[in-house]
Amino acid sequence: MNLPLDPTTLASYGRLAFAAREVVEGLLSGMHKSPYKGYSVEFAEHRQYVPGDEIRHIDWRVLGKTDRYFIKEYEEETNLQAHLLVDASGSMGFGKPSKYSYACHAAAALSYLMLRQLDQVGLIVHDHAIRTMLPLSTASKHWLRIVQTLESAKPGGETALSPLWHRLCRQLCRRGLIVVLSDGFDRIDDLILALRDFRHAGHEVIFFHVLAPEEIDFPFQRMTQFRSLEQGNQKLVDPRQLRADYLRNFQSFCERLQSECGKMRIDFHRLRTDQPIAEALGHYLAARRK
Numbered sequence: 001m002n003l004p005l006d007p008t009t010l011a012s013y014g015r016l017a018f019a020a021r022e023v024v025e026g027l028l029s030g031m032h033k034s035p036y037k038g039y040s041v042e043f044a045e046h047r048q049y050v051p052g053d054e055i056r057h058i059d060w061r062v063l064g065k066t067d068r069y070f071i072k073e074y075e076e077e078t079n080l081q082a083h084l085l086v087d088a089s090g091s092m093g094f095g096k097p098s099k100y101s102y103a104c105h106a107a108a109a110l111s112y113l114m115l116r117q118l119d120q121v122g123l124i125v126h127d128h129a130i131r132t133m134l135p136l137s138t139a140s141k142h143w144l145r146i147v148q149t150l151e152s153a154k155p156g157g158e159t160a161l162s163p164l165w166h167r168l169c170r171q172l173c174r175r176g177l178i179v180v181l182s183d184g185f186d187r188i189d190d191l192i193l194a195l196r197d198f199r200h201a202g203h204e205v206i207f208f209h210v211l212a213p214e215e216i217d218f219p220f221q222r223m224t225q226f227r228s229l230e231q232g233n234q235k236l237v238d239p240r241q242l243r244a245d246y247l248r249n250f251q252s253f254c255e256r257l258q259s260e261c262g263k264m265r266i267d268f269h270r271l272r273t274d275q276p277i278a279e280a281l282g283h284y285l286a287a288r289r290k
Contacts, residue, residue, distance in 0.1 A: 046070040080119040081136055081176030084111060085168070086150065087210075089127035091185045093155035095212030095273050102273040103181035103210045104150040109281055110179060111146050120176075123149060126164055127157035162190035166197055175202035181271075183210055184257055192260045199264045206267040209257070213274045215250065218243050 049058060049069035062070045084107045092100035111121045120136040123146050132149050134142070161182065172178075178198050184191060184207070198205050221240065254270075261268040269284050271277075 046072060079138070080114065081122075081174060082111075082114055082119055083122045083124060083136075083168075083172060083176065083178055084146075085165075085178060085180045085182070086123065086125045086153075087127070087161065087180075087182030088125050088131055088153050088155050089158065089161075089185075090156050091183055092210070095214065097273055098155065099183055099210045099212055099273055100153075100155040102271065102277070103208070105277050106208060106210070106271060106281060107179075107181055108143075108147050108150060109277060112143055113285075115140070115143050121146070124168065125149060125153045127155075128160035128164060129157075130164070161186040162194035165194035169194075169197040169201050169203075172201070172203070176204070178203045178205045179208070180205065181208045181210055183215075188253060188256055191257065195261065195266060196264060199266065204267075205261075205264075206269070207257075207261055209254070209268065209270045211270060211272060213272055216272065218246050218250075 046059060046062065047070065049071050053071050057071045059070050059072045062068070086100075086103050086107050088100055092098065092103065095102075107123070111123070114121050115138060118138050120138050121142065122136040123132070123134040125131040125133075131153055134145060134149060161184070180195075195205060195207070258268045267288070271280050
């Protein structure tokens with residue numbers, strides 16, 4: 001990780017509640033709505049009194065108006081359970097800083113913010129297989145473990161995101177937030193099916209599409225040697241002959257991925273590696289809060 005990592009520079013974003021828009025489940029008290037009913041925080045609805053209910057929860061005003069006993073129910077506030085999925089496949093090694101380095105910094109900043117508000121955060125670093133998996137935790141030292149895990153991993157290996165995500169979806173039983181940090185370079189149809197799996201399981205999903213500016217703009221003019229970061233093969237080509245086709249295919253891929261995410265109500269946000277991370281995340285979190 002070549003960029004200076006200082007989470008305190010993001011402290012100004014700490015009050016931007018990273019609150020899940022959808023109902024999430026949890027076991028601890030926190031700041032996110034839960035489908036479980038309790039008596040503690042926010043009024044949800046009335047239900048008719050039945051023998052055994054505590055009389056202190058009776059709504060006496062309703063009794064006075066209707067001469068019937070009703071119990072006030074409330075929505076619990078629960079903490080968020082967030083799993084950060086960081087793509088460490090070979091293609092993420094591209095760029096300066098690399099896409100993987102940028103994704104690591106974004107993941108470290110997001111986990112820092114969520115742990116500050118006592119959310120449970122887990123981390124999964126993977127290519128076609130899981131490299132490292134840190135279980136959910138709210139412990140203060142957990143952030144250091146996340147950073148150390150991200151720093152120790154290096155991008156490499158072939159991309160096969162969708163099969164792994166299908167398997168993960170079966171493992172993550174409780175509904176929560178899935179934060180994906182990846183360039184998404186996989187077969188688009190397979191990628192969409194895997195993301196749909198997360199949504200069908202009730203998870204909220206945020207897809208941070210991490211890209212290098214060279215991939216977006218393709219600025220190459222002279223004869224250039226392109227090397228696969230996953231297979232290792234190289235090819236010398238004239239980029240001017242490829243530019244139009246490359247940009248058309250690349251833009252088509254990105255537009256379809258964003259469009260399909262929108263249809264599934266997945267937050268899709270592009271992260272360019274030439275944009276300051278604090279700025280990129282600050283804009284996103286401010287927009288999300290609205």
